Amino acid sequence: xxxxxxxxxSPKTGNCTTAERIRNHIVAAGHTCVLCDTRGFSSASDVSxxxxxxxxxxxxxxxxxxxGGRLLLDVGVPFGVVFGGTDVNExxxxxxxRAVMEEVLRKARFAVAFTDKLKERAEELLVCxxxxxxxxxxxxxxxxxxxxxxxxxxHSTGVHTKQVENLxxxxxxxxxxxxxxxxxxLEAFExxxxxxxxxxxxxxxxxxxxxxxxxxxxxxxxxxGVYLAADLSQEELHAAMQKSFALVNSSLSEGxxxxxxxxxxxxxxxxxxxxxxxxxxxxxxxTGLLYSSPQHLKSIGTRAEIMFxxxxxx
Numbered sequence: 001x002x003x004x005x006x007x008x009x010s011p012k013t014g015n016c017t018t019a020e021r022i023r024n025h026i027v028a029a030g031h032t033c034v035l036c037d038t039r040g041f042s043s044a045s046d047v048s049x050x051x052x053x054x055x056x057x058x059x060x061x062x063x064x065x066x067x068g069g070r071l072l073l074d075v076g077v078p079f080g081v082v083f084g085g086t087d088v089n090e091x092x093x094x095x096x097x098r099a100v101m102e103e104v105l106r107k108a109r110f111a112v113a114f115t116d117k118l119k120e121r122a123e124e125l126l127v128c129x130x131x132x133x134x135x136x137x138x139x140x141x142x143x144x145x146x147x148x149x150x151x152x153x154x155h156s157t158g159v160h161t162k163q164v165e166n167l168x169x170x171x172x173x174x175x176x177x178x179x180x181x182x183x184x185x186l187e188a189f190e191x192x193x194x195x196x197x198x199x200x201x202x203x204x205x206x207x208x209x210x211x212x213x214x215x216x217x218x219x220x221x222x223x224x225g226v227y228l229a230a231d232l233s234q235e236e237l238h239a240a241m242q243k244s245f246a247l248v249n250s251s252l253s254e255g256x257x258x259x260x261x262x263x264x265x266x267x268x269x270x271x272x273x274x275x276x277x278x279x280x281x282x283x284x285x286x287t288g289l290l291y292s293s294p295q296h297l298k299s300i301g302t303r304a305e306i307m308f309x310x311x312x313x314x
Contacts, residue, residue: 002032002055006047006071007063008084009037010175010208015084017234017258018138019063022082026061038067044074051075065111066091069104080110083118085255085277090179092125102127114138114256115280137281140261148239157229159200168199168245170271173237173259176216177209183219184250184273186226188294193225201248204229204237241268248297254278264288271297 003026007019019035026033034057041047051057060075062068064084072079081104091097105111105128112134113119119133151164161167170189174180182203189201203220207213220228232240241247247263247270254277261281263270270288272278282288291297 001058003034004047004051004057004060004075005033005035005062006038006041006060006068007035008039008067009035010039010206015063017140018082021139021141022061022063038062038064038071041071044071047071048074048076051077065101065104066097069108070100073100073103073107078109079107080112081105081108082112083114083122083255085114085118085253086179088118088122088125089253089255089277098126105129105132108132110134112136115277117276117280118255121276138256138258138261140258140265142238142262142265143235144238144242144266145233145235146239148236148243150240150243153229153232153236153240157202157227159202159227161198163198166198168196169243170199170201170246170248171241171244171268172201172203172248172250173241174203174205174249174251175208176203176205176213178212179252180205181250181252181273182216185248185294185297186219186223188298189226190223192298197225199225201226202229202244203227204232204240206231238262238266241266244268246271249273249278251275251278256281260288271300 005023008015009019010016023033023035057077059077060072060079062072063082065081065087069081087101105126111132113122114137116135119135122128122133123130154164172182174182176182185201192199217228220226241263247259247268249257249260249272251273253275256277260270260272270282272282272288272290274290274292279290282290284290289300291300
């Protein structure tokens with residue numbers, strides 16, 4: 001079978017990683033899968049034109065009900081959709097987008113949610129057939145670069161200290177956009193760093209929203225103890241995660257964070273904002289720590305420095 005696969009495919013994002021993994025599974029099952037970035041199409045008619053070219057596509061799949069699903073409405077072949085998180089958590093607030101997503105769910109052969117909570121939210125907020133939605137937690141694969149220099153990474157990021165081995169680096173991995181809310185913890189980490197100079201926050205990830213990225217860069221530039229790192233390859237990022245003290249998630253909403261799953265696989269403790277997508281995979285004080293405010297994170301993080309965080313087991 002020849003399958004067209006559409007995904008918001010910004011490099012080095014969670015969606016990109018997920019799309020590549022799903023594509024690899026489809027190919028391994030003996031099918032042909034052509035992965036295309038949704039940004040390359042302006043409307044469903046563009047995709048319909050692609051479908052008429054030889055060799056013909058026999059099925060289609062999309063990640064994200066609005067960004068990807070809307071492009072399949074006139075595709076003319078059976079298609080399925082995978083919830084992205086932002087679609088159900090954020091886009092559903094827009095009346096037009098919600099109507100489009102409901103039409104996508106009506107026409108789709110099936111839909112996939114990564115968590116029970118995401119399926120429940122979709123059923124609550126969208127008109128859809130519950131039997132069409134299947135829950136399938138996503139998998140991850142980690143590969144840490146073997147020749148990664150932690151000290152060079154810190155130096156290039158602007159972290160200068162002779163006590164590299166004693167640093168407590170909290171790594172916030174995210175594509176820089178508003179829904180990831182990377183500035184949420186800035187003041188808390190500035191306070192924490194002033195009390196303990198060995199505590200630093202490093203924000204790292206692709207610059208998806210240029211306007212918001214400029215805002216983040218300016219805020220970080222004025223801060224103390226908070227840094228914005230240049231993007232790394234996935235293997236280098238995994239190596240940096242292994243060297244860090246903990247992974248931090250500050251998102252306003254999540255579907256299922258690939259960065260959290262990767263941190264767990266690498267044995268890195270996780271401090272995640274207490275939102276439904278995170279609470280679905282992080283069990284507080286068992287597989288990580290959930291925090292409800294910046295000061296709450298600082299409180300549990302300070303305690304964790306002393307007695308708990310190094311004992312987290314995955």
